[in-house]
Amino acid sequence: MVFSSALFLFLFLPLTLLGYYLSPKKIKNYWLLATSLVFFAWGGVSATAILLVSIAFNYGYGLLIQKYINSPKAYVWLSLGMTTNLILLGVFKYANFAIENMNRVLVSFEVPSIPSSNIVLPVGISFYTFHSLSYLVDIYRGKTLAQKNVFDLSLYICMFSQLIAGPIIRYSDVWLQLKSRTHTLKKFSSGIERFLLGLGKKVLLANTFARIADDLMVADVTDLSALNAWLGIVCYSLQIYCDFSGYSDMAIGLGRMFGFEFMENFNFPYLAKSIKEFWRRWHISLSSFFRDYVYIPLGGNKVAVSRTYLNLLIVFFLTGFWHGASWTFVVWGLFHGFFMVIERLGFGKVLDNTWKPLANTYALLVVMFAWVLFRSETLSYALLFWKAMFHFQLSAQQWELFMNYMNLEFYIAFLIAVLGSLDLFGKIQYRLNMFMSEQQNIKILFVTYTLNFVTVCFYASILILSSMYLIAGTYNPFIYYRF
Numbered sequence: 001m002v003f004s005s006a007l008f009l010f011l012f013l014p015l016t017l018l019g020y021y022l023s024p025k026k027i028k029n030y031w032l033l034a035t036s037l038v039f040f041a042w043g044g045v046s047a048t049a050i051l052l053v054s055i056a057f058n059y060g061y062g063l064l065i066q067k068y069i070n071s072p073k074a075y076v077w078l079s080l081g082m083t084t085n086l087i088l089l090g091v092f093k094y095a096n097f098a099i100e101n102m103n104r105v106l107v108s109f110e111v112p113s114i115p116s117s118n119i120v121l122p123v124g125i126s127f128y129t130f131h132s133l134s135y136l137v138d139i140y141r142g143k144t145l146a147q148k149n150v151f152d153l154s155l156y157i158c159m160f161s162q163l164i165a166g167p168i169i170r171y172s173d174v175w176l177q178l179k180s181r182t183h184t185l186k187k188f189s190s191g192i193e194r195f196l197l198g199l200g201k202k203v204l205l206a207n208t209f210a211r212i213a214d215d216l217m218v219a220d221v222t223d224l225s226a227l228n229a230w231l232g233i234v235c236y237s238l239q240i241y242c243d244f245s246g247y248s249d250m251a252i253g254l255g256r257m258f259g260f261e262f263m264e265n266f267n268f269p270y271l272a273k274s275i276k277e278f279w280r281r282w283h284i285s286l287s288s289f290f291r292d293y294v295y296i297p298l299g300g301n302k303v304a305v306s307r308t309y310l311n312l313l314i315v316f317f318l319t320g321f322w323h324g325a326s327w328t329f330v331v332w333g334l335f336h337g338f339f340m341v342i343e344r345l346g347f348g349k350v351l352d353n354t355w356k357p358l359a360n361t362y363a364l365l366v367v368m369f370a371w372v373l374f375r376s377e378t379l380s381y382a383l384l385f386w387k388a389m390f391h392f393q394l395s396a397q398q399w400e401l402f403m404n405y406m407n408l409e410f411y412i413a414f415l416i417a418v419l420g421s422l423d424l425f426g427k428i429q430y431r432l433n434m435f436m437s438e439q440q441n442i443k444i445l446f447v448t449y450t451l452n453f454v455t456v457c458f459y460a461s462i463l464i465l466s467s468m469y470l471i472a473g474t475y476n477p478f479i480y481y482r483f
Contacts, residue, residue, distance in 0.1 A: 001042040002164065003195075003250045004202045006470045012039065013254075020258060021183075029155050029178065032258060039160035040124070047122035050092065055157055057084050058132040059150050065139045066146035074140055081136045089129045095119050097325030124163045126322060130289060131157050135171040137293060144172040152178045161254035165247045167265035167285035174260065181259035191256030193459055198249025200462040201242040201420075203469050208413040209239035212405050217375050217385070224388040225398040231405065233368050233389070236375050238417045241270065244283070270421045273359035274351045275339040275366055286322075290315050309344065313337045323374070328382060332373040339366055 001008055016035045023031045041048045061081035068074040096119055103113040135156070138144045147153040156171055156178060216224070216232030224232075248265035255262045265285050272278035279287045298311045313334065320333020343351065351359045369386065376382035419425065432451065 001039055004199060017257065029152060033151055033155045036158050036160040040158060040163060050122050051128060051158055054088060054128065054132060055154050058135060059153050061136055062139055062146040065136060078136055078140045082133060085129050085132050089125060092119055092122055092125055094325045127163060127168060128157050130168050138170065138172045144175050162251040162262060167248055167251060167263055168289050169262055173263065177260050183259045187256050191253045194256065195250045195253030196459045196462045198246040198253060199466050201246030201249060203466040205413050205417050206239045206242035206246060208409060209235040213239050221381060221384040221388050225394050226389055226392045227394055227402050228398055229385060229388040231402060233372055237368050237371050241421065242417055268421060268423045270364060271423065272363045273356055274343055274348055274363055275336055276343055276348060278363055278367060290319055294318060309341045312340050327379055328373050328376050331379060332370055335370045335373060
């Protein structure tokens with residue numbers, strides 16, 4: 001089950017909210033946990049069993065780390081806990097990848113291949129594994145105490161609002177909210193608005209670009225012209241941003257509906273003027289996780305210069321590998337790591353003194369070329385697609401293919417996505433707020449009521465249009481669902 005489905009919107013979410021707000025305060029967490037398990041079980045009972053085993057192990061490890069805190073035994077239990085989590089992730093996410101690559105080596109030595117494991121990737125395992133790791137590490141570091149209530153810990157690890165695609169929530173940031181949180185009409189209404197904004201990004205924008213990107217980026221790349229290759233990667237760049245940031249918006253909005261405040265996960269990344277800045281704006285919860293739990297423990301930039309570069313490459317190797325068991329993801333991560341090193345070598349200072357639109361163009365080009373790797377099934381396909389991006393001969397057939405995608409729906413979605421990515425709508429809202437603060441009382445009331453009416457119509461339109469698209473069964477892929 002995903003947020004952008006009629007089942008979730010019109011059955012699961014209303015029933016969950018109704019039960020939650022009718023429940024006494026003492027059992028709200030239990031209700032939310034029960035519905036989260038139902039949400040997760042929709043993807044398979046076996047996947048739920050794996051999740052429950054993970055929770056049980058981490059509950060025990062947390063208590064043992066707390067018991068022996070400030071002693072060598074705490075480090076032992078932390079190490080065992082991290083190893084257990086990583087083995088669980090490794091077996092279910094990377095076993096098939098490992099067997100496939102081992103068989104390639106064995107074939108060259110004429111050794112019988114290893115049978116495929118046929119292990120199915122459990123939904124959300126990458127995210128709930130990182131939740132568990134941060135929980136254990138934060139206990140060891142003294143940033144939080146072990147949770148004695150196994151149900152509250154379970155809710156933190158598998159809360160449905162952020163289980164499938166984040167943001168990655170740290171236990172130290174929400175443990176107080178698990179015990180006590182406020183429920184106000186203002187927070188609830190802002191949660192609805194944020195959820196609907198994300199729903200619109202996903203259904204109305206991302207899905208529109210997905211139809212084009214998924215068509216052009218699986219085509220026979222040898223016949224692809226530069227015009228259509230660039231159209232494909234531009235659409236994919238907008239698709240993955242609207243898809244993932246939209247899902248994060250929905251997760252944050254759902255959290256607010258249930259009284260939680262989650263960290264922001266995106267901050268207009270396509271405004272970045274360097275790759276370093278891009279990763280401060282894109283998937284913030286993931287980049288900050290690797291910074292705090294991998295980069296800094298490795299020494300960060302407090303070590304020799306050459307070691308700092310190695311640390312960066314290790315972090316981005318892991319970032320790529322975390323996204324998926326494929327060499328394309330690994331190279332995608334190292335591609336970003338390479339440019340991070342280049343910028344740290346001195347190019348970053350050049351960018352700081354470069355005309356901002358030019359620096360932004362550089363960052364966008366690097367990111368889009370990297371997205372080719374991220375989207376491609378194989379490295380050879382990515383290389384061919386890069387080549388097609390510079391194949392400037394345009395046949396009549398290729399021009400006709402390009403024009404087939406140029407319709408009113410695409411124009412509207414493209415304009416909204418680009419302007420939204422540039423934070424134009426946020427700037428307009430800021431200007432309106434400034435304007436209202438300068439008006440006299442009577443004018444303020446008139447403008448306030450007008451804006452409130454327009455706002456209600458805006459969000460109602462998103463819900464109605466998204467519902468129509470979903471009920472009609474239009475194309476509705478979700479990129480990060482498989483991570």
